[in-house]
Amino acid sequence: MHEMALAEEVLQIVEDAARREGFRRVRALWLEIGQLSSVEPEAMRFCFEAVARDSVADGARLEIVAAAGSAWCNECSAPVALARFGDACPYCGGYRLRVTGGTQMRVQQLEAE
Amino acid sequence: MCSTCGCGSGEGTFEDGAHDHARAHETGALHSHGHEPALAHTSAQGHASDVHGAEYGSVPAHAHAPGLDSARMLRIEQDILAKNDAYAAHNRTALGERGIFALNLVSAPGAGKTALLVKTIQALGEGYPISVIEGDQQTSHDAERIRASGARAVQINTGKGCHLDAHMVGHALAQLDPPQNGILMIENVGNLVCPAAFDLGEAHKVVLLSVTEGEDKPLKYPDMFRRASLMLLSKIDLLPHLNFDLGLCVDNAHRTNPDLAVIGVSALTGEGMAEWLAWLGRGADAMRATACATARVERSAAVPPSLARGSPGG
Numbered sequence A: 001m002h003e004m005a006l007a008e009e010v011l012q013i014v015e016d017a018a019r020r021e022g023f024r025r026v027r028a029l030w031l032e033i034g035q036l037s038s039v040e041p042e043a044m045r046f047c048f049e050a051v052a053r054d055s056v057a058d059g060a061r062l063e064i065v066a067a068a069g070s071a072w073c074n075e076c077s078a079p080v081a082l083a084r085f086g087d088a089c090p091y092c093g094g095y096r097l098r099v100t101g102g103t104q105m106r107v108q109q110l111e112a113e
Numbered sequence B: 001m002c003s004t005c006g007c008g009s010g011e012g013t014f015e016d017g018a019h020d021h022a023r024a025h026e027t028g029a030l031h032s033h034g035h036e037p038a039l040a041h042t043s044a045q046g047h048a049s050d051v052h053g054a055e056y057g058s059v060p061a062h063a064h065a066p067g068l069d070s071a072r073m074l075r076i077e078q079d080i081l082a083k084n085d086a087y088a089a090h091n092r093t094a095l096g097e098r099g100i101f102a103l104n105l106v107s108a109p110g111a112g113k114t115a116l117l118v119k120t121i122q123a124l125g126e127g128y129p130i131s132v133i134e135g136d137q138q139t140s141h142d143a144e145r146i147r148a149s150g151a152r153a154v155q156i157n158t159g160k161g162c163h164l165d166a167h168m169v170g171h172a173l174a175q176l177d178p179p180q181n182g183i184l185m186i187e188n189v190g191n192l193v194c195p196a197a198f199d200l201g202e203a204h205k206v207v208l209l210s211v212t213e214g215e216d217k218p219l220k221y222p223d224m225f226r227r228a229s230l231m232l233l234s235k236i237d238l239l240p241h242l243n244f245d246l247g248l249c250v251d252n253a254h255r256t257n258p259d260l261a262v263i264g265v266s267a268l269t270g271e272g273m274a275e276w277l278a279w280l281g282r283g284a285d286a287m288r289a290t291a292c293a294t295a296r297v298e299r300s301a302a303v304p305p306s307l308a309r310g311s312p313g314g
Helices: A002-021 A041-052 B021-025 B082-097 B113-124 B141-148 B166-176 B222-227 B236-241 B246-256 B273-301
Strands: A026-034 A061-067 A070-073 A078-081 A097-101 A105-112 B013-015 B072-079 B101-107 B130-136 B152-157 B183-187 B204-210 B230-234 B261-264
Touching: A002 A026, A002 A041, A002 A105, A002 B072, A002 B082, A026 A041, A041 A061, B013 B166, B072 B082, B082 B101, B082 B166, B082 B273, B101 B113, B101 B273, B113 B130, B113 B141, B113 B183, B113 B230, B113 B273, B130 B141, B130 B166, B141 B152, B152 B166, B204 B222, B222 B246, B230 B246, B246 B261, B261 B273
Parallel strands: A026 A061, B101 B183, B101 B204, B130 B152, B130 B183, B204 B230, B230 B261
Antiparallel strands: A026 A105, A070 A078, A070 A097, A105 B072, B013 B152
């Protein structure tokens, strides 16, 4: 699954930071995953634990912070919340929606020893 | 292992019908390692206003974890796909400079991507030079079919991988060295889920949906259909034998992506091919025109003022 490739990218980001900042172990790691992103949070958790084995992030606590999805409804001419693709506009029930937020997948911060 | 960028065999192997993977770094025509992604940057994408961002938890950026003197918090603020996006941007720039119209062709396995490519290559003839990057877990069957139809192709085998990424495509571009002002087709691994997240540097994603797959596919796989610019409904010659509701399928597609263009095609009978080729031609012409205009601007900027037309010295 693609979460494995993404978990490897997360590990790479952490290892680059370790080299730059000179730390040897990660206690905790915060990821921001948008509701409308391509990541299934539990799949990411599973994959990250697998790739982090024997690395600087081995055993690190993974905190996944959900970011809300949002869209612009062309019918209402207003911003609306959108938790999932396929949901209708909560006001007009239509689908003329353009996603405006909630697709991000980011490494926010880490707690290093 | 690639001695330039350090990628290992896990990155995928390449086959171009004549040489093996080692060739990928000899020409460096379209794949330069001179522009390593600046990983310290935060990406502008994804910073669009989150309507209820505060409710979902902003992460406290403490200078240190209380009670744990040896521990420290480090803000990273980096997109997980920053590296892929940087490789994709490099691919996009290189392709744009050469006026190459690149498409990322995606679908479920068996929708007819390769068959459509073969038909397209035959129909284009001398019109536009076309070359292909093929992606599959294993075998070079698809690249061989493309070559047999008269176009150059490089096959990427991802092994266990489920999608192509921009780094692999960069290597393939170096090996393929596609001709200027042509069309480049990147046939992704058959998969409607994973390839959606990975920008390859293409001008557009084109999603293929065959009429044997069901009208609700665009609702079941919204991320892919949302990111595509064009949906090709393939195998339309089979419609008389199916209960496929064409109108419903198009409605579903537009529910997911109001801007999605739709063209029905049959690689077998040729129906719809004229409209597909016209769409291709418009895109290729626009790309060529942009590359020429950019080249003209760059050339005139390089002319010393004293030699510029209309100046006192000229």
